[in-house]
Amino acid sequence: MRPNLIRHKHIWQSLFLTLCLTLLTSFVQSIGALAQETTNIAYSARVVGDNERARILIDFNKEPIFKIRYLANPNRIIVDLEQTKLAFADEQLTARGILSDIRYGIMSEDKSRIIFSLKTPAVLEDQQLQILEGDTYRLVMDVSISEQDDFDAVLKEQNWEVVETNPSNDESVEKGSRIRVSENKNSDKFVLVLDAGHGGIDGGAEGRNGAIEKDITLDFVNDLQKAFEEYDGIELLLTRDSDQFMSLSARVQIARDAEADLLISIHADSIRQRSLRGASIYTLSREASDEFASNLADAENLTDVLAGLHIEDAPDDVTGILVDLARRETQGFSDVMADRIVDDFKGQIRLLNNPHRRAGFRVLLAPDVPSVLIELGFLSNLTDEKLLTDPKWREKTTKLLAKSISEYQKAVLRDRK
Numbered sequence: 405m406r407p408n409l410i411r412h413k414h415i416w417q418s419l420f421l422t423l424c425l426t427l428l429t430s431f432v433q434s435i436g437a438l439a440q441e442t443t444n445i446a447y448s449a450r451v452v453g454d455n456e457r458a459r460i461l462i463d464f465n466k467e468p469i470f471k472i473r474y475l476a477n478p479n480r481i482i483v484d485l486e487q488t489k490l491a492f493a494d495e496q497l498t499a500r501g502i503l504s505d506i507r508y509g510i511m512s513e514d515k516s517r518i519i520f521s522l523k524t525p526a527v528l529e530d531q532q533l534q535i536l537e538g539d540t541y542r543l544v545m546d547v548s549i550s551e552q553d554d555f556d557a558v559l560k561e562q563n564w565e566v567v568e569t570n571p572s573n574d575e576s577v578e579k580g581s582r583i584r585v586s587e588n589k590n591s592d593k594f595v596l597v598l599d600a601g602h603g604g605i606d607g608g609a610e611g612r613n614g615a616i617e618k619d620i621t622l623d624f625v626n627d628l629q630k631a632f633e634e635y636d637g638i639e640l641l642l643t644r645d646s647d648q649f650m651s652l653s654a655r656v657q658i659a660r661d662a663e664a665d666l667l668i669s670i671h672a673d674s675i676r677q678r679s680l681r682g683a684s685i686y687t688l689s690r691e692a693s694d695e696f697a698s699n700l701a702d703a704e705n706l707t708d709v710l711a712g713l714h715i716e717d718a719p720d721d722v723t724g725i726l727v728d729l730a731r732r733e734t735q736g737f738s739d740v741m742a743d744r745i746v747d748d749f750k751g752q753i754r755l756l757n758n759p760h761r762r763a764g765f766r767v768l769l770a771p772d773v774p775s776v777l778i779e780l781g782f783l784s785n786l787t788d789e790k791l792l793t794d795p796k797w798r799e800k801t802t803k804l805l806a807k808s809i810s811e812y813q814k815a816v817l818r819d820r821k
């Protein structure tokens with residue numbers, strides 16, 4: 405017995421030693437990684453104030469590179485930070501007093517943004533960058549209530565560069581020149597753009613148990629991409645494949661630049677009627693099919709505003725008969741796709757009543773790319789939230805949807821011949 409016991413002890417000792425060594429190695433590695441890290445970290449934040457003024461304090465581990473700007477409709481103050489990780493806890497930045505809302509997050513690979521929405525017009529009275537102990541930095545912003553005229557004056561003074569977060573915005577919508585009607589499209593190529601709704605600073609809806617729409621849509625699109633491995637002849641393009649902000653017009657532009665044959669935008673929003681659940685499918689229309697669809701489109705279209713973007717009236721600057729023609733034809737294709745999804749989901753995936761609805765969703769505005777938006781379910785409903793975060797449900801739904809899209813693709817290619 406005894407030798408056996410000793411051997412046992414010996415094994416435990418060496419196991420313990422190995423564990424210590426592993427821990428030590430990973431500790432040393434993480435120290436190394438930290439040292440190499442160039443990203444600044446905003447590790448703490450605070451807002452104090454009343455109905456007249458607010459003081460905003462943000463602490464950084466290095467000197468921050470930042471820009472403070474104003475935006476109107478609604479009035480907002482925006483802080484853009486280069487290479488900064490916003491690591492403070494959510495509850496540290498809660499809106500109070502003259503601030504009606506605070507949101508923050510990633511805008512692009514190297515930029516983060518904090519948006520302070522104002523209950524009343526207010527301007528920055530003072531801003532300071534203080535050096536604290538241990539070479540850390542504190543940004544202090546004092547905001548005071550003002551007249552709308554004062555706000556408008558500082559708004560006018562500022563130099564706001566063209567939205568940087570929109571990679572294809574510069575070439576913008578080339579008026580009319582690239583609109584095509586189906587006669588020009590007779591190849592066997594079929595380009596499908598998958599659009600995971602929201603991302604980065606724009607989290608989208610939040611479930612009652614904490615699920616976040618931008619994660620649900622990204623997971624769904626990733627699985628959908630996998631589901632297409634079974635099918636040939638479909639070229640896939642994703643508007644985003646990470647937690648990244650992207651404006652609605654940039655999403656549309658990606659589809660247009662790719663001369664895509666179809667854009668599918670995935671969402672899972674939240675609505676006031678908590679009992680409502682099930683998937684619903686949307687296509688574009690100037691006139692909404694019903695109030696429900698209209699409200700949903702309004703909420704979706706707010707995305708860019710909430711992320712602190714300038715909203716140009718981009719969508720309608722493509723005008724003319726050619727656009728109308730393309731749009732009408734595109735609309736037909738969009739409706740066919742939407743109805744097919746409804747048919748294929750029936751009896752398999754729970755659907756909202758009248759599941760194909762219409763409204764003015766900005767992400768569906770490409771005049772030459774048939775576009776469909778799918779609300780997978782509603783995060784405001786507990787049962788839906790559970791399903792939406794369930795990998796099994798996701799697998800089933802993505803497989804059904806991939807099949808549905810592939811049938812549509814075959815029909816379109818057949819018609820082209």
Ligand SMILES: [Zn+2]
Pocket residue numbers: 601602608609617671672673704
């Ligand atoms: Zn959404």
